[in-house]
Amino acid sequence: MFSKKTMVIAGLIFLVAANGIVFSFNYIRKSAVYPAAVETVLFFTAPVMEGVTHTTRFAENTWHRYFSLATAAKENERLGRELAEVRHQLHLCRESRLLDKRLEGFLEFRETTDHKTVLASVVGREPSAWYQSIIINRGRTDGVETGMPVMVPEGVVGQVTGVSRSHAKVLLIIDRNNAVDAMVQRTRARGMVRGLSGNVCHFEFALHKADIDTGDTIITSGLDGVYPKGLPVGRVSRSIRRSSGIFQEVEITPFADFHRLEEVLVILDPPDVDTELFDS
Amino acid sequence: MSYSILRMSIRSFSIPERTGLPVKRDTAVNTMHTIAFFILSLLIVVLKTAILPGMPGGLLLYDLLIPLVIYFSLYRRLAEGLPVVLLSAVMMDMISGAPAGIYLTTYIWLFLACRQTWRFLDLRHTYLFPAIVVSGVVFQQLIFWVAASVSAGHMVFSIETIRIVFFQILWAVVTAPLLYLLFHKLFAVADRLFSGNVGENGQSG
Numbered sequence: 177m178f179s180k181k182t183m184v185i186a187g188l189i190f191l192v193a194a195n196g197i198v199f200s201f202n203y204i205r206k207s208a209v210y211p212a213a214v215e216t217v218l219f220f221t222a223p224v225m226e227g228v229t230h231t232t233r234f235a236e237n238t239w240h241r242y243f244s245l246a247t248a249a250k251e252n253e254r255l256g257r258e259l260a261e262v263r264h265q266l267h268l269c270r271e272s273r274l275l276d277k278r279l280e281g282f283l284e285f286r287e288t289t290d291h292k293t294v295l296a297s298v299v300g301r302e303p304s305a306w307y308q309s310i311i312i313n314r315g316r317t318d319g320v321e322t323g324m325p326v327m328v329p330e331g332v333v334g335q336v337t338g339v340s341r342s343h344a345k346v347l348l349i350i351d352r353n354n355a356v357d358a359m360v361q362r363t364r365a366r367g368m369v370r371g372l373s374g375n376v377c378h379f380e381f382a383l384h385k386a387d388i389d390t391g392d393t394i395i396t397s398g399l400d401g402v403y404p405k406g407l408p409v410g411r412v413s414r415s416i417r418r419s420s421g422i423f424q425e426v427e428i429t430p431f432a433d434f435h436r437l438e439e440v441l442v443i444l445d446p447p448d449v450d451t452e453l454f455d456s
Numbered sequence: 457m458s459y460s461i462l463r464m465s466i467r468s469f470s471i472p473e474r475t476g477l478p479v480k481r482d483t484a485v486n487t488m489h490t491i492a493f494f495i496l497s498l499l500i501v502v503l504k505t506a507i508l509p510g511m512p513g514g515l516l517l518y519d520l521l522i523p524l525v526i527y528f529s530l531y532r533r534l535a536e537g538l539p540v541v542l543l544s545a546v547m548m549d550m551i552s553g554a555p556a557g558i559y560l561t562t563y564i565w566l567f568l569a570c571r572q573t574w575r576f577l578d579l580r581h582t583y584l585f586p587a588i589v590v591s592g593v594v595f596q597q598l599i600f601w602v603a604a605s606v607s608a609g610h611m612v613f614s615i616e617t618i619r620i621v622f623f624q625i626l627w628a629v630v631t632a633p634l635l636y637l638l639f640h641k642l643f644a645v646a647d648r649l650f651s652g653n654v655g656e657n658g659q660s661g
Contacts, residue, residue, distance in 0.1 A: 300551070301510070302505075302552055302553050303505050303551075304552065304600065305620045307552060307553040307600075311505065345550075352604055352612070
């Protein structure tokens, strides 16, 4: 209906008119022309600017966020690796501290004893539940021989029953095939400690008349030629004196914790038999 | 005369060729097989002595060499299985605190019993393997019990022992089929590697 040219001219006239009206409102409020002109320009252009700025900022933020996330991810990975490394170091420090604590006990024991000893680590254990033995990492080259006693600072552990060049097999005192000549520390009543089952030993051949109470400490007598005299073996956990019979039934809980054996001491010089006890 | 008696007694424990065992190989290949199988038994021993005892409930697991001995007895030639069984038994006797010869007794009797029984009953079905392993575990525990009682001078009995034996049987039932599959695969690989022959059951993998 209207040509393109007519439409363009009409549009221009409309804009000028609207501009003039707005300008006139501004002119009514303000006396100076310049501020009115500024206000007019801002009225039309500011919303567009705001929209474009918002869009630009959004795009900018998205762009930066992407890169910073990627950077954060790398940083996270790096920090995670460092944390794992630090945790590992902390774990090693804790292990060293625990090892120091254990070895301190061994060192104190070595300083209090006159016997020559060598420290050994447990590298293997008995595979069956019927027998109790361990393998240690000291052998003939370290002076270990068959028959030598083995202990921890808490008490007696067992006896070396097999030796190779650099390893040895130790039969524990809780094994049924092992026996330790021992006595009650308080009353000097003699008997023999023999493994029973689990973590319990029997104190066999304790005379019926012997004074043995629960809680008494059992020590080695030194008469078997294997264990030096006076080494702690265990504590009496049960003592039954029946009306008939020559011997009492005494159960002992060993001082050594056989489930947590990690290091042991092998006593390298065999003990001298104390003949005084034969006289008593 | 003694040599002929020895040959007859060894032959009585040989499973006849018609059953489809791996074909006869030369001595060098046999030696390689024996070495490989011995290394396998050595790994099992290391697992039993160094790893399992440190784990919670490690002692509740049965002797892992028993399934291997039974597998050798039922599925492999005498010349392959017997040397490995003997060497493994001697190794266990030396490492363990048990009386000398107890593992040798257990493994050799188990080996020969399975081999002889096969002549009358077809024990080589796969589903029977767990049952045979359980029998082997019970047999070993019986031997240990007798030995412990003899050394103690009286019958050794405790609730803890019953508990351990019960759990060992349970483990045997659960793990024996898996071990059978594992041995089957490993031995098939060994057969292929050393001689190019397929394994006893005809599968190559």
